[in-house]
Amino acid sequence: MLEGNLKLQIGKFHLTTGDFSLPTTGITVLFGRSGAGKSTLLRALAGLEPKTIGLLKFNETLWQNEDTCLVTEKRNIGFVFQDAALFPHMNVRENLEYALKRSIERTESVESMAMKIGMEHKLNQNVQSLSGGEIQRVAIGRALISKPKILCMDEPLSALDHQAKNEILLLIESLAKDSKIPIIYITHSPDVVERLADHVALIANGRVERVMTLKEALSQMDSPLFDEEGAVSVIEGRIGESDEHGLRNFGNDLINFKLTGLDSRTCEEQHRLRILARNVSIALDTPERMSILNHMRVTIVDISPKKNGRVIVLCKLADSQTLMSEITGYSLATLNLEVGMEVFALVKSVSLLGF
Amino acid sequence: MSSSLEFGSIFLTLKVASVATIVLLILGTPLAWWMSRMKSPLKVVLEALVALPLVLPPTVLGFYLLVFLSPKGAVTNFLSLFGFSGQLTFNFTGLVIGSVIYSLPFTVQPLVHAFSNIPTNLLDAAKTMRASFLDRFKTIVLPLSRNGFLVAATLSFAHTVGEFGVVLMVGGNIPGSTRVVSIDIYNYVESLEYDKAHTLSAILLLFAITVLILVYSMNRRIAMKEKSC
Structure with a gap:
């Protein structure tokens, strides 16, 4: 210390x-x-x-x-x-x-x-x-x-x-x-x-x-680390092999993201994935037949107060890492989202830090 | 007057200038370092004091020196407390003291300038690498202010060679002992020995031009080096 x-x-x-x-x-x-x-x-x-x-x-x-x-x-x-x-x-x-x-x-x-x-x-x-x-x-x-x-x-x-x-x-x-x-x-x-x-x-x-x-x-939903891009989640995991479509897996035994645009480097170390809350949507049912690659089951653990008509929904992934989603207050009300609910997070885009 | 006297005065002048320059560098370096790192408002006062010889008529400076350094002057009295019994005026010591004070700005100002241009970060970096103060001074400050030292030494030496008023007041006009070239020239003119005055003046003129060309070419080298950084 x-x-x-x-x-x-x-x-x-x-x-x-x-x-x-x-x-x-x-x-x-x-x-x-x-x-x-x-x-x-x-x-x-x-x-x-x-x-x-x-x-x-x-x-x-x-x-x-x-x-x-x-x-x-x-x-x-x-x-x-x-x-x-x-x-x-x-x-x-x-x-x-x-x-x-x-x-x-x-x-x-x-x-x-x-x-x-x-x-x-x-x-x-x-x-x-x-x-x-x-x-x-x-x-x-x-x-x-x-x-x-x-x-x-x-x-x-x-x-x-x-x-x-x-x-x-x-x-x-x-x-x-x-x-x-x-x-x-x-x-x-x-x-x-x-x-x-x-x-x-x-x-x-x-x-x-x-x-x-x-x-x-x-x-923290109002973390000082968040700048004009809004709330951010950082997910840790390992980069896996490419599949036959050139997508690479990222995550661990419990969670999995599919990443595009990576070269074929192999790497053993832990990496960090940066996800903007505004690129994460929420669905109540299993999403099917759509272009978004990454969707997963999450549990809502907190919901921020409304600000400019939007709220941040704090979710836990299967491995307890945190994922934030920024949605409108209108969606929150229509979907009746509450703390403790199990929902699906749809992640539109991710970026890998330092690869 | 014999021609050997001319060279005697030249030799004396060079000796005074050399000793004064060495003393100036020894005293001026810590003073300039202190001034270059000083942040207190007192710095202005110190700068003014150091620059005083640039504006004060040399005779005024010489007069005060004479008062303080004379056998009954304050400085002599103070030194006698420590058992000093020598004389500080009308001899070589007097000439050197007068020259040191008169040429102080020519040593201190280029050094302060050179020291101020050394980024504090470099010294801080050396500190984090366990370099002591003397180590930092030797390995960072000296090499980076080498040109400042060259300019300071050259200007101080040259300026001491050219002084007249202070030397005349503190040293007097004793042939072979305190009569430097500039006083020699004055004497020759007084006694209408223009040919000898010409010779000595020409030597001083040549010397001054050489020194100035040297200093300016050094300055140019520094400027070009700074530009290339």
Whole structure:
């Protein structure tokens, strides 16, 4: 756990976190609007804001209290900055070596890290000649090569195009899995949260409002993760074989979705399916003779109050994962939908995160 | 006057300028670093103080230095508390002190500029990689402000070579001891020895042009480097 209670004033901005406790397993995303104080909090956690006061403990190690403050140099953290902060007067190799030379644990070689981040052919290249995605790869490798106890990432994707973004996300996912180093990751984009997060810490007005699992965050019908696209469900599962029509199965023993448009890659890992609530309809009877591929039996567990004539119906799938459906108040009334009813969910479209 | 005296004054000038430049870099680097990272409103006051020699007539500066550094001046009295019994005016020490104060802005301003251009993120990144302050200064700050140091050293050296008023006030006009080139030239003109004044002036002119060309070409290199980033 990374826990404490920090205060910091920078100009007119006040960081007053309140008591917080961030998990130190997997990826914890600090989520909030621009200006909510995510970056300031992350810098304070790293010890980069000298005026921070309060209490901070990393697992059982005291990092800060009223009397002492462990300097950043001794916290054994990795930090990936928004602009990567590569040293411009050094090449890729020298940037990686800089971190390695000063680390306590020197088990990883520059070459093997370069392989992991896909930069083995560009080790001697000047960092100023790298693309945005490559720059972030080096920054991530440089932060990880010293085997830190925790990795802080401050919106490392913000300057990247769609393609590069996706590649870096894949890299982060695989490194997080291999290295087992806990990550604290800042973003303001819900789709990155849905893809990466194990836990979400909601940050608003310089406060840590709540820390919860991604599932908990998405099961709230008014979750702050929902943007202009409305409510979203994230379903976890594995990708199966293609069938004779080129469709691929997704899910587990209890649930099954059919996906189109995937290449024939095989993959063992758990993946996440993103489903917009507005693409999910509800039927009372078994739907037959229609073009929608994915339909399944669900149980209604909650119904939101009406907003702009529409309601969110929270349903449970056979394996207890949550699926939300956005329908009109009129449909709700005509179908007489109530909590506890068994109905059929018709899923019009899904998107697979990070494949 | 013999021609050996001319070269004596040139040699003295170069010696004062070299020592003053070294002292300036030693004192100016921490001062400039402090100023470049300063966020308090006091920074303006400090900037004004450092820039003072740019606007104050050298004679005014020299006059105050003379008052404070004279055998009965405040600085000398203060130093005598620690057992100091030497003289601070009308000798080499006086020349160096005067030159250091007079050329301070020429060291500090390019350094502050160079230091301010180093993104804080780079230093923060080095911190997360366990680099201590001195380590960061040596491996990040120095290499990235190398051109700033070159400009600062060159300008400070050149400016010290060219000074007149402060040196005359604090150092006087003692042949072989405090008479630098600029004072030499003044003396030759006073005694209507124009040919000697010509020779020395031409040497200084050539020196100044060379230095300025050097500095501007360094500046151009920095600008081009920044553009290519």
